[in-house]
Amino acid sequence: MTSSDTCDTSRSLSFQVALNYLAQKGIPPMKRNSAGDVEIGDVVFRKFAHNAGGYQLKPDHARGYQILLNYRAKNPKQVNLQDLLKGKLDSQLPDLVKNKIVLIGVGKDLKDVHRTPYTKGPWSDKIPGVMVHAQMSSQIISAVLDKRPLLWWLPPWGEVLWIASWSVVGGLLVWRLHSPSYLGIAVFVGISLLSGVCYGLLLQGGWIPFIPSALALVATSGAIVVSSMFKSNVNRHDSFLYYQKSLDT
Template sequence: MTLGVRNVGLKYFLEGFAGGESLYQSVRQARERLQGLEDRFPCATWLPVICQNPAQIPPTWDELRSVKTEEIPNLPLPTKRRFRTTLLSSLAITVLVCGVRLVGLLENPEIQAYDLMMRSRPATGLDPRLLVITIDDDDLAIQRKNDESLAGASLSEKSLNKVLAKLNQYQPRAIGLDIYRDFKAKDPDLITRLQKTQNLIGVCKGSDGSVNIPGNSPPPEIPPGNLGFSDFIHDRDGVVRRHLLFMNQEATSLCPARYSFSLQLASLYLRPLGIQTKFTPKGNLQLGKIIFPNLNSRTGGYQNIDANGGQILLKYRSSKQIAEQVKLTQFLSSPLDSGAIKDRIVLIGVTAKGDSPDTWPTPYGIPLDEQMPGVLVHAHMISQILSAVQDGQPLLQVWSLWAEVVWIWGWSLVGGVLAWRRLSLPWLALATGVTSGVLYGVCFGLFISGAWVPFVPSALSLVAMVGLMSIYNSKTEARVGSERNEGNEGD
């Protein structure tokens, strides 16, 4: 019965309040009209109660009806609809970004981000397992002055014979001669030394009939089992970012070597440790417990590359200075500490910047004066193999396609969450920039740990989602506000 009395009291109150009476007067009139129910419902007039701050002027019925929607700031959209819209929008943006990525439009910016992360890694220092004997422009000038038979070669037979003889005294584990010698030696002593130096690896270059590259023959004196090809795989911009470990030579190739120069030297170094070169059933190279998975035509940021042979991503040793270096002239004229050579891999190569320098663009520099000599690129490759096998350093690998798609989608959802906050434009731009920085930091951390994950597509989906949802929120709120204003005018 009390509920019925309350409804009657509310009816009386609304009739008076809507009729223009003040709030207090409407309550008073409702209580007076309930006096007729006192005989059946004692204290019925006590039911209408008002609690009001005496200092506050009570509103009128017309004032309550004229409240405008703009007086309620940041009117939220229904959460369920917002969630559905954000989810569908993030999926659409992810599909669009992944589609653009698959056709190769993001390959260049992804490669640039890759180079930036490669250069930004903390330095790891010199590799103590390597020593590089360099032949610079001064060494060439000295050789030509002392040996007129040098002609166009970079290392005379006399100097080569002296280098090998001195190296053998200090017992290096492997010697790599990164100099093309596709002609027979004339010095009988050098011929014998080349033939009997079992830890010496020579180089040759494979042919490529598609671009009319004939290649280079190996030194005739070095046994076929001690040869490695010197071919590099470079990207469309000429930069060496991949490491070719092995390949099948063309039938007409002048170079018979199946394994790379770097792999041959690394295998020779690891052999006394009982680590042999073998292949998995999937055709991947395996050294000890470490498997070197071959790249596919679509790997990470790469789209439709030539993935023939055994290729991996080249993980440079965090700096240009890969190992201790000594000039040829200094090596031949100065006494050496036996510990500087014993059980090391010694590389011999040209670093001269003459008319036809053997230099290559790398993530550390593309202009000619910043390019890296080929012998040092080989040193980085050797160090990568040994660091993975001996030091447990992770190889650079990529996630599966679906894992990358989920990763990109996740960052588009993060962009949707930022747009939910309804920040002002300057604050939204700042939040987006900070979040993009966090994204780069996460990608860089994963890169150091051995995973190349998509940064550019993720950042693109993040920014696109923030922009799209911000526009959608603005238009939706404007439409809702317009509809409410029209409703108030109709009343």
């Protein structure tokens, strides 16, 4: 197959491997629900949208049926094929392959390595394509059998409402707290609370806007404070002019 050839399969390797494994566990075949989403067992795999979460992609970048991948911090165990063929792993084989999925691929091909959320540098910690397939198969299987949370996100109107609500919080803080020091502490506590909520939701698979919400909170409270200071200065200036005019008369 050349680089210009296309693959006409309707299912990815990782998806088909996961379906075969789940079938052996007695899980009913994949089906589509009334909304067109894929269901396996009682788990719905929501289709990725081009503007899902922090993504702002062109619609044609979300073709086919894609889902967000919740990477595991630890990759599956890898073994060298030559060591296996030479019998160096014979004593470990029962633990390595029993009741497990085995994928064979190239581990050091620089043309097929990928960055993940755990990649620390531009050239380090990249994983081979076969490992990405392993991660994807693992996610599907764990979601169905172990109820591991899948990544989900708010619709556009939900994100707008979420960000706007934190903007309102910033306004309420200014309205209730007139001391700059108290206001600064309250804003810090508000951002800490927002961070905790977003992190807690992320542990449950929720990808909720944090940075835009924090900016909305700070910007709203800051804008109201600046506006109040400006109006106060204008009023003092007007009062001074009135007082000066009274003296002149």
